[in-house]
Amino acid sequence: MSKELRFDGKVAIITGAGGGLGRSHALLLASRGAQVVVNDLGGSFSGEGKSSSAADKVVDEIKAAGGTAVANYDSVEDGDKIVKTAIDAFGRLDIVVNNAGILRDVSFQKMTQQDWDLIYKVHVLGAFRVTYAAWPYLRDQGYGRIVMTSSAAGIYGNFGQANYSMAKLGLVGFAQTLAIEGRKKNVLVNTIAPIAGSRMTETVLPQNLIDALKPEFVSPLVARLCHESSEETGSLFEVGGGFIGKLRWERTEGKTFRLGRGFSVEDVDAAWGQITDFKKSTHPDSVAGSMQPIMQNLEAGPSKGGNQFIDVDQALGYRFEDLHSSYDERDLALYALGVGAAKKPDDERDLQLVYELHGKGMKALPTYAVIPAVNAVLTMGKEGKQAPGLHYGLDRVLHGEQYTELKRPLPLHAKLTHRSTIKDIFDKGKNALVVTEIVSYDETGNELMRNEITTFVRGAGGWGGDRGPAQDVNVPPDRAPDKVVEEKIPENQALLYRLSGDWNPLHADPGMAKAFGFDKPILHGLCTFGYAGRQIVQAFAPDANPDFFKSIRVRFASTVLPGDTLVTEMWKESDQKIVFRCKVKERDQVCISNAAVEFYKEVPKAPAKAKPAAAAAGGGAAREPNSGDIFRAIGGFVAKNPDTVEKAKTVFQFKLSGPDSVWTVNLKDGAGSVSEGAGAAPQCTLEMSDADFMAMATGKADAMKLFGTGKLKISGDVMASQKLGFLKKLTPEMVLAETDKRLGAGGGAPAAAGGGAAEMTPTAWDVFIAMRDHVERNADLVGKVNTVFLFKIKNPDADWTLDLKNGKGAVSEGVVGTPECTLEIAEADFLDMTTGKSDPMKLFTTGKLKISGNVMASQKLSFLQKIDPEAAKAAVIKARAAGAGPKAAAASSGGAEAKAPAVFAALDKRLADKPALKDELRAVVVFKTTGPDAAWTVDCAGAAPSVKAGAAADPVATLTLTDADLGDLAAGKTGARELFQFGKLRIDGDVTVAHRLGLLKGLI
């Protein structure tokens, strides 16, 4: 049995307490110790007349029962007098129940102004006057409870009560704002909509119902709301006949029209179902909640436009589900034959493309890289999978352009995962271009190739959107081609080529070809593409070796027929780039334009298998992150960014389906935590598919869009979901690091320790063991440093927490506790730093050491240099002997080649092509690069600009930076100003020269 809710020492005003509900409230509160002002004008229920008898009777009743009460006979319009009665009699005021009311029921057509005004005066003005007089007392004492009395008639409307309905809903609004204004001062305001038999309701309800609707069934709720233990405020209750329930607003999901795009009456009409459908509803409970859809729309930004064919907002950035495929030597050989290879089987190079047992090894024709990607797109097309927002049929589309890039030579067989994204959508006026990017990964999760398919969509442009790059690329220079290759295409070539996957009958069926307006079946555009690619590799790749191939870009200009003679004109722009054009000799018609093939300078090497353990254990488990990795990355992020918790203050739960999992992201308690399963009571729950979650967390899908399309359901505190914006800050690296940890965990047997000290190659693990030993020996470190550090060691990855704050300090593997300062560094650099081979400051300024969190604390790590090497060695030997040891190290990445020569060669060429560019710089500038060291002089002061190796004697400015930073600058990855402010670019002489380095941009 719970404790009796008492009101001892509390003073309550009940208006209209001479009978009915008011009397019942007064009797109940008085019986529980409250001192009550019983107010009643004593008039009739319709507000006529006045007498003191009603109030006196109730006061007598209360006194007879041993309670305390005084009567007041003033009209509620004189609310101050009623409040004065309470203060005079009891010296304070705690509770106000605005209950007084009258009825003037009449249908609207017969209603008089007086009917309207009188109802307003008693209900609304009266409640205002009483509350207004009471408010200062309640506020000043920091305590108050107010109850307004509303009615179903106000909430829902009721025939003959237009005046009364107005007044009663007016009180609800009045109470809502008072609740907000009073909350800080502990003045809580609620509204009840009671149904009870009273003098007022006797006229409208049948007697048997009135009997069931005793006032005594309403008063307990009023008392509960007025009790000092109550925290309820701003709420509305329906009560009566034994029922008590709370009301709230409900809003449909509604329709959001993106800003900046306008919408018509017809658009509203078309969306009517969505506007009125409560299936996905929310319950706003504040103006902020009311504004939420608007804020979301604002946040989503202006529409990128579209029309009935293309909705750019929906389509752009859409990522398709991953597709998988594989190929082997047979596919490569068939393709090679399909694009006219191996016409001379006695030529070794030709034979190598089709013969898997060739003595020098088989070689893949690099343009094959387009086939798996296009087949993936064709598969999606066959299955009817299209990106949302793209509403055009195949009849409108043409393959406009193709870009295919290889990261390294194609292996002879591979299992691939294709990730397709709508990368760009351009409005070309009448027509549109849609660029689909397909990135293909091999079994190890490493990117193997990238394709961009540019689809020309006839008649789908014209929404005034982004027109895309205007300039023509790869325009042949104004000179005779460096090489021309002529090749007749056999009549049966299309029949051979189609076996590689494009089964479109247009390329085989004469009838179908006629129907499309061609004399005969046409050749696949990509077959011509393969011809050209093969010819250029043969003509210009070093030693005609296809392994040097990097990329090919073409624009399809017109149709080629089997039997045509293909003329490929090639211009060597550099060792690495061949611009070309294909023509049909018979018609002197360009069929491929704006085309180029790029070669690598050196054959790129396959990356070392990142995680041999994973590959062995998982039978080729791809380096594919899963949702768990993302949650672990969130955990890592939260640990690194304690302000996330401060800002969010919410427990989120994610319920994912297919495969099902539940994760709790607690951004409320302590330092925050992320755990699998249902943890602390969630305030905001998000339900969605595992795949959608992955897409959302990796920025490939928009949360708002998922929410809008019903793929993401949010329950609980919906507003809180806006606090998940930090997810955007998760980087693919953070997630992949978790993936690697997960995949690596299977084979994580420590290296054998038997060899002893002589064979020991130190690893980060050893350093941390030494550090632990040092911390144990130097107890004062904790007091001095007083910080928890997290080291995120990369390649191989490991997390170590150095706690120099709690207890005696600790060095432990993994993320333990709440790190305040996080240092990210490659193992090799970490070892160099801790063995004094490299300077932490240098590592930091060159971006090899990243510090986040409390960056100030990183200065306290100087003790690392004081670790006694002998003691460290002893500690490590001991730990290794005990069977522990570092995890197997992964191969480190190879050294990069210098960027500066390429940058300045390209600059030289650019200035030779366009000497006018010198006018931007107008100065002699020396660039000094470090790592590797070199000096270059760019002279834009004279009439003819020049770029020379070596440093001129008297430059206007000397710019010193690392070779890598120069590369980034030339690639547009960073700006001179940023480099300068970060201290990565030193400028001697006239600093403003660095404002004018635009001519470096895009050089590489």
Add this chain to the structure above:
Amino acid sequence: MTSKVNVIGVGMVPFAKPGKSEEYNVMAAKAARTALGDAGVEYREVQQAYAGYVFGDSTCGQRAIYEVGLTGIPVFNVNNNCSTGSSALMLGAQAIAGGAAECVLVVGFEQMEKGALAAKWTDRTNPMDKHANLMNELQGFNQAPPAAQMFGGAGREYRWKYGTKRETFAKISAKARQHASKNPYALFKEVLSVEEIMASEEVFDPLTRYQCCPPTCGAAAAVLASDDFVRKHGISRPVYIAAQAMTTDYGTTFEEKSMIKMIGYDMAKAAAKQVYEKAGIGPENVDVVELHDCFTANELLTYEALGLCKEGEAEKFIWDGDNTYGGKFVTNPSGGLLSKGHPLGATGLAQCTELVWHLRGTAEARQVEGAKVALQHNLGLGGACVVTMYRRD
């Protein structure tokens, strides 16, 4: 009802390196006694005292002043980072101006440790975390002294904007050494050339070692009094405070993503503007300036913030010699923080002392001839900036 605030007595002790000074209470008491003697006032006539210091437990102010006397007067301890001294001075001036006291003693002192400034309380939010985080965003964070990174970063930003030569910053330090060579109270009296300054170890580009103020120990004091008090004691033509203003950070400190703004440029600019308006005297009428040259970069920026030259013209101002004897102004005749030293709590009062001497014509070899209007600028990151104008009729 506000009364004029007269500075009737000043005094300081020669500044010293950490470990080479006397204890804070000894230094502070010496400075206080000197100031009282300078004013010709007995300690028992002092009605309130304000003590500024940054490093030390609570009530060091009482401990120091108790060496001078125990009269039960109110003693307030003031801590406002590098502008602590001027903050104490301002409180004392307010007490006089508001009529709460006829005569107050303001003393500033600091007993510093060796090495760059660092946080003392690491178990709680660092008061400069917003500044540090912004800096990390704008230019990273490294092992250099944090203050040098902040002011040096502002120097970089300025260089980027106006193409300023690295030597220009060094030139400021050369001037400071030149001035300090004539100041017996200064820590570094040895004259250095621009080349020597440039050749010193780089702390944070463009700042080299000789362009950073050293940790210093020292104390300085001032006695402030109302007109009535001055009349009663027959003090003639005292130096008085023509106007004084304090500002703290504005939104622009963090919002504009600018290192120059982050280190308090707008605080200084706004405080100076208030002072010029209150006094009805613009920068063109100022003769001598003591400004907060914790790093050369800040002296350069402060020329512009105080309106001594137009924005973007500091380099020309420096090479034209408009910041030294024979130019438009003499800035930091004492040698400034760079050469005289920077004991945090004492700096604001040492600046005051130097300027009072100039207005009285008793600055000896450093005297700025005919100085009538003096301007003081004292800045603390975190932040607070106090600008004070002194005159003598």
